[in-house]
Amino acid sequence: xxxxxxxxxxxxxxxxxxxxxxxxxxxxxxxxxxxxxxxxxxxxxxxxxxxxxxxxxxxxxxxxxxxxxxxxxxxxxxxxxxxxxxxxxxxxxxxxxxxxxxxxxxxxxxxxxxxxxxxxxxxxxxxxxxxxxxxxxxxxxxxxxxxxxxxxxxxxxxxxxxxxxxxxxxxxxxxxxxxxxxxxxxxxxxxxxxxxxxxxxxxxxxxxxxxxxxxxxxxxxxxxxxxxxxxxxxxxxxxxxxxxxxxxxxxxxxxxxxxxxxxxxxxxxxxxxxxxxxxxxxxxxxxxxxxxxxxxxxxxxxxxxxxxxxxxxxxxxxxxxxxxxxxxxxxxxxxxxxxxxxxxxxxxxxxxxxxxxxxxxxxxxxxxxxxxxxxxxxxxxxxxxxxxxxxxxxxxxxxxxxxxxxxx
Amino acid sequence: xxxxxxxxxxxxxxxxxxxxxxxxxxxxxxxxxxxxxxxxxxxxxxxxxxxxxxxxxxxxxxxxxxxxxxxxxxxxxxxxxxxxxxxxxxxxxxxxxxxxxxxxxxxxxxxxxxxxxxxxxxxxxxxxxxxxxxxxxxxxxxxxxxxxxxxxxxxxxxxxxxxxxxxxxxxxxxxxxxxxxxxxxxxxxxxxxxxxxxxxxxxxxxxxxxxxxxxxxxxxxxxxxxxxxxxx
Numbered sequence: 001x002x003x004x005x006x007x008x009x010x011x012x013x014x015x016x017x018x019x020x021x022x023x024x025x026x027x028x029x030x031x032x033x034x035x036x037x038x039x040x041x042x043x044x045x046x047x048x049x050x051x052x053x054x055x056x057x058x059x060x061x062x063x064x065x066x067x068x069x070x071x072x073x074x075x076x077x078x079x080x081x082x083x084x085x086x087x088x089x090x091x092x093x094x095x096x097x098x099x100x101x102x103x104x105x106x107x108x109x110x111x112x113x114x115x116x117x118x119x120x121x122x123x124x125x126x127x128x129x130x131x132x133x134x135x136x137x138x139x140x141x142x143x144x145x146x147x148x149x150x151x152x153x154x155x156x157x158x159x160x161x162x163x164x165x166x167x168x169x170x171x172x173x174x175x176x177x178x179x180x181x182x183x184x185x186x187x188x189x190x191x192x193x194x195x196x197x198x199x200x201x202x203x204x205x206x207x208x209x210x211x212x213x214x215x216x217x218x219x220x221x222x223x224x225x226x227x228x229x230x231x232x233x234x235x236x237x238x239x240x241x242x243x244x245x246x247x248x249x250x251x252x253x254x255x256x257x258x259x260x261x262x263x264x265x266x267x268x269x270x271x272x273x274x275x276x277x278x279x280x281x282x283x284x285x286x287x288x289x290x291x292x293x294x295x296x297x298x299x300x301x302x303x304x305x306x307x308x309x310x311x312x313x314x315x316x317x318x319x320x321x322x323x324x325x326x327x328x329x330x331x332x333x334x335x336x337x338x339x340x341x342x343x344x345x346x347x348x349x350x351x352x353x354x355x356x357x358x359x360x361x362x363x364x365x366x367x368x369x370x371x372x373x374x375x376x377x378x379x380x381x382x383x384x385x386x387x388x389x390x391x392x393x394x395x396x397x398x399x400x401x402x403x404x405x406x407x408x
Numbered sequence: 409x410x411x412x413x414x415x416x417x418x419x420x421x422x423x424x425x426x427x428x429x430x431x432x433x434x435x436x437x438x439x440x441x442x443x444x445x446x447x448x449x450x451x452x453x454x455x456x457x458x459x460x461x462x463x464x465x466x467x468x469x470x471x472x473x474x475x476x477x478x479x480x481x482x483x484x485x486x487x488x489x490x491x492x493x494x495x496x497x498x499x500x501x502x503x504x505x506x507x508x509x510x511x512x513x514x515x516x517x518x519x520x521x522x523x524x525x526x527x528x529x530x531x532x533x534x535x536x537x538x539x540x541x542x543x544x545x546x547x548x549x550x551x552x553x554x555x556x557x558x559x560x561x562x563x564x565x566x567x568x569x570x571x572x573x574x575x576x577x578x579x580x581x582x583x584x585x586x587x588x589x590x591x592x593x594x595x596x597x598x599x600x601x602x603x604x605x606x607x608x609x610x611x612x613x614x615x616x617x618x619x620x621x622x623x624x625x626x627x628x629x630x631x632x633x634x635x636x637x638x639x640x
Contacts, residue, residue: 005521016509318505321466322566323494323522325487402466405505 006328010335017308021340024304028344028384029351031294032377036352038290039373041359042283044366049275052195053268057133057232059099060268061241063091063249064228066261082262085208085224087252091231094248097241100232102126105211105218105225111204112177113165120161121203122178124211132232135200140172140187143207151209156187160201178204181214238267297344298384305337305392316396317404330397337389338382345381349374411475412573412605413440413463418472420458420628432458434628435472440574440607445600447608447619455628457578460609464497464576465489477573494522498567502579504559506551512538512562513547519570537565541595557588564595574605581615593618 014021056062065082088103106123127145130136143154155178162171171185183206192200208226212218218225233241246265249255253262309316316329353374356367420433432455440446450456461467462474465481468489474481477496484492493499498519506515516534525533538547541561551559560580567575577596581589597618600606610616617636624632 009521012509314505315507318507319518319522320490321464321493321499321505322519323490325490325522327487328522402461405466405501 006331006335007339009332010339013308013312013332013336014339020304020308024300024340025344025347027297027300028294028341028381029297029348031290031297032345032348032381033351033355034293035287035290035377035380036349036369036373037355037359037367038286039283040352040356040367040369041365042279042286043368043370043373044360045282046276046279047368048366049279050272053272053275055134055192055195056268056271057135057230058268059233059235059238060132061098061231061233061238061245062228062264062266062268062271063087063231063245064264066263081223081225082253083226083229085212085226087249088226088229090248090252091229091245095231095241095244097233097237097244098231099234100128100132102129102132102230103208103226103228104129104230105208105216105227106203107216109179109215111161111165113174116165118161118164120158122206122211122215123203124206124208124216126208129205129230132230135192136190137187138190139170140185142187142205148207148209151213152207153181153183153210153214154186154207155183156189156205157185158189158201158203159191160199161204162188178206179215233267238269242267294380294384298341298388301337301341301385302388302392304340305333305389306395308336309333309392309396312396313399313404313407316399317401317407320399320401321405326397329399330393333393333396334386334389337393338385341381341385341388342378345377348381349377352377410442411439412442412444412477413438413607414473414475415439415462415469416473418462418469418474420455420462420467421470424470431628433462433469436625436628436630438623438630438633440605442573442605443600443603444621445596445606445619446621446623447610447616448623448625449610449613449616450625450631451611454625456609456611456625458628459625460576460578460607463574463607464499465493490522494519495570496573498570498572498575500560500563500567500575500577500580502582504551504556504563504583506559506562506566508551511548511550512543512554512565515551515562516566516569519566523570533569534565537569538562540568541565555588556584557591560584560588560592561595564592564599568599568604574607575599576607576609578609579611579615580608581612582610589615 063083085103088101091098092101102125104123104125106121108119109122111118111120127143127148130142136142137156140156142156143152147154155176157171165176166174171188174185175182176185177183189201189205194200212224231241231245242265249263249265250258250261255261319329353369356369359365360367415436415438418433418436419431422430422432436459448456448459458467462469465476468481468484476492479492479496481492507518513531513534516537517530520530520533535544535547538544541564543558543561543565546554546558551562554562580596581592584592593615596606596608608615608619616622620636622632622634622636623630
């Protein structure tokens with residue numbers, strides 16, 4: 001008996017009870033489809049997170065104030081006024097692994113243009129910000145070093161701000177009021193969307209010096225604090241840069257015990273790893289949920305195969321009387337189980353792939369069906385058929401032909 | 409003529425280790441020659457079914473020797489017995505035992521599938537066997553589309569398709585009306601004339617009377633062994 005004959009015998013067994021076979025196939029189908037879809041959702045989330053981290057910039061290092069605790073009471077992370085403009089200057093001058101530095105100070109202000117006004121984030125920074133963040137002016141231009149030095153009253157507005165305040169028409173050349181101070185619009189930033197929970201298009205960029213002088217009320221006397229410092233390491237030197245910055249800031253802030261750091265230095269790789277560990281857990285949870293439904297489907301196969309063996313005891317007896325050997329009966333039932341699970345698997349893959357597309361389209365949620373998850377599904381459905389089919393098939397093959405022939 | 413079946417002092421004991429063993433066969437010796445038409449008769453519980461199971465290689469003797477067509481049945485594995493059944497024994501059952509999901513032709517092809525005969529030859533031989541029993545027009549019908557007599561003819565075709573040494577028929581007319589039963593018995597008569605060794609197992613004296621030799625079994629022993637002479 002060759003493989004094709006065994007397949008055809010098993011196929012006849014499946015066809016002899018179509019409804020039951022179809023329902024069993026459905027169990028596996030749903031299991032595999034949910035595995036493909038849910039892993040697709042998880043994978044989509046992972047890639048989306050990676051894309052967002054990548055969109056932060058290239059070789060980005062993010063330095064922000066850490067927590068200050070006074071007498072053991074934490075003041076919260078990131079809100080301490082511990083980083084200054086001088087820190088940024090020192091990093092630029094003293095850290096050889098650092099290519100670019102841009103300090104940032106931001107605050108929300110009321111912004112007016114003609115009759116319209118809006119509340120938006122004013123981000124005072126330095127001219128190399130676009131290069132570090134990989135975020136450029138789309139129309140007009142970003143401000144220059146000269147304008148920074150002169151504390152020029154120029155601003156570059158985000159796409160959302162441009163739409164809200166100016167609407168149609170070119171904003172470049174217009175003037176608007178930020179907290180009552182007049183600024184020339186010299187550029188509009190490109191559209192970037194949400195990054196790390198922040199709308200990158202709803203902000204206004206001005207030179208840091210201008211911000212200190214006109215909006216924030218900070219000077220040499222009060223101390224020019226910054227909200228954060230963005231640095232860009234040279235290629236492949238991100239951890240050296242991180243090390244140099246950390247040591248420099250400890251020296252400058254007079255910190256001996258690393259646990260008392262009043263700042264945080266995180267590289268893009270750190271941020272990526274955090275994002276990956278979160279999405280990894282997410283994927284695992286989704287995969288496990290789907291795996292359970294697959295297991296239930298597998299038990300369904302075993303159940304049906306056991307019923308089938310019992311029902312077809314006489315058939316097994318007849319086959320044995322006519323000369324079927326132990327392994328031929330075994331193969332017949334194992335192949336039957338595998339055929340059911342593989343049919344479910346393949347249909348499940350089709351449903352899962354289209355389900356993923358459906359979710360992508362309807363819920364605007366990115367899903368990614370990887371070839372690995374398809375190959376894995378095929379292997380898993382094969383394994384399920386084998387695993388849950390072997391026991392009923394063994395039961396069939398071990399039947400005594402005399403007893404089997406006598407059964408009703 | 410040589411013997412196709414040779415039982416010597418065959419015992420079949422169930423639960424031999426237990427306190428009350430069941431002695432289904434108690435020292436049966438029996439020889440059946442090639443081409444003989446015999447009937448094993450007895451009431452239920454007489455041991456005739458056990459004897460049939462042993463002759464058909466579905467069961468093994470507890471003690472004693474059994475030679476089937478020159479093959480010693482002692483110490484054979486289940487798979488070896490399956491192979492011997494496939495090649496040397498043709499079974500006909502009271503309830504026909506056709507597989508309902510297959511056509512008559514496929515049912516008849518089944519023993520050839522297990523014999524490892526290639527597909528084309530299988531089909532030719534199955535068609536010939538069905539012609540032999542007069543069902544050349546019913547080859548593609550399923551069992552439930554056939555009458556009882558036709559189903560039993562399919563079963564007989566299935567039994568003879570692999571050219572067995574013996575045809576073992578267990579109450580072959582038990583589920584049929586008398587007219588159909590008679591037709592089936594005529595078919596057996598014809599097969600005997602063509603040289604087949606046929607063994608009927610029955611409790612019905614009328615069926616048994618068609619055979620040339622009647623072997624009466626009671627309490628696990630052969631009570632009588634009567635040669636009738638001519639083929640009826």
